[in-house]
Amino acid sequence: MTRVGVIGVGGMGACHARHVVDLAGAELAWVADPDEGAGQALADELGCEWVAEGMDRIDEADALVIACPDRFHHRYVMAGLERGVPILAEKPLTVELADAREIVDTEVALGRRLIQLGFMRVYDERHTQVADALEHLGAAQHIRCVHRNTNDGSRTVPQMLVESIIHDIHTVRWLGDDEVVSVATSVIAGGAGTRMIIATCRLASGAVAVLEFDDIATGYEVSVEVTAERGNVVAAEPLRALVRADGMVAGAIGDDWFSPFLDTYRVEMRDFLDS
Ligand SMILES: NC(=O)c1ccc[n+]([C@@H]2O[C@H](COP(=O)([O-])OP(=O)(O)OC[C@H]3O[C@@H](n4cnc5c(N)ncnc54)[C@H](O)[C@@H]3O)[C@@H](O)[C@H]2O)c1
Structure with missing residues (x-):
């Protein structure tokens, strides 16, 4: 038992932590968080020990999940x-x-190799379907990523890059199967501060990727489209009911980043525990 x-x-x-408890072959030894209220509440829910500082307890774990703020x-x-x-960091x-x-x-x-990074799109079915299609379509030539987030416009450009667009850069390196060799970015102001960042990346293969990131969109959306040597693939739309009423067809986008990827995080944890 891990x-x-x-x-x-x-x-x-x-x-x-909830996925560790749910999945076979693993046991949640402890959760660590300086916030006693949050730490103890989760420990009570999941039947494990809460500690304020995880550093002292690493010797009592066979695997670590690091989900504290980035700077730590x-x-x-x-x-x-x-x-x-x-x-799993x-x-x-x-x-x-x-x-x-x-x-x-x-x-x-x-x-x-001891570190698995939390780039979980490789476990997301909409993304893996694109990767599978590319097996038959040949090398990527143009990748277009769109990532819309629902923040308040107060994040700085470095925060947007390091906290959010990092996922899209990972998608480009994964689906493009190559390294990014040059980047040109445009920053578009809006709201209280920055609204959008458009990054045009050149890969070593010569392929080009365009990343459109909107930090203060009205709904949360992630999509990817790839044109390859022998065809084009677009990630499927998330399954949502379309409502026809009042002369319109409408479907909810949703405004949180968490729920679209709940199953994805579970598959990610399964893979980490299996590796
Ligand atoms: N992979 C993804 O899709 C994804 C999505 C969101 C966040 N993240 C990343 O996950 C991490 C956590 O993000 P979050 O949204 O859960 O943040 P959060 O603010 O909800 O939670 C952070 C927790 O860490 C605790 N903490 C603060 N200092 C600590 C320390 N020194 N040691 C241990 N715990 C400490 C806080 O008390 C808090 O409970 C961040 O690195 C973030 O970038 C990844």
């Missing part, structure tokens, strides 16, 4: 690596590039 420790029990950490990822990931514990790996390099260098020196 004993899992979860660091940070906000929206993501609680989701991951580095210290916990490094501690997990030093003890040789497999880690939420994105972004770190906030500072030098910290990310230190982690990657440490993992490479250990000679085995």
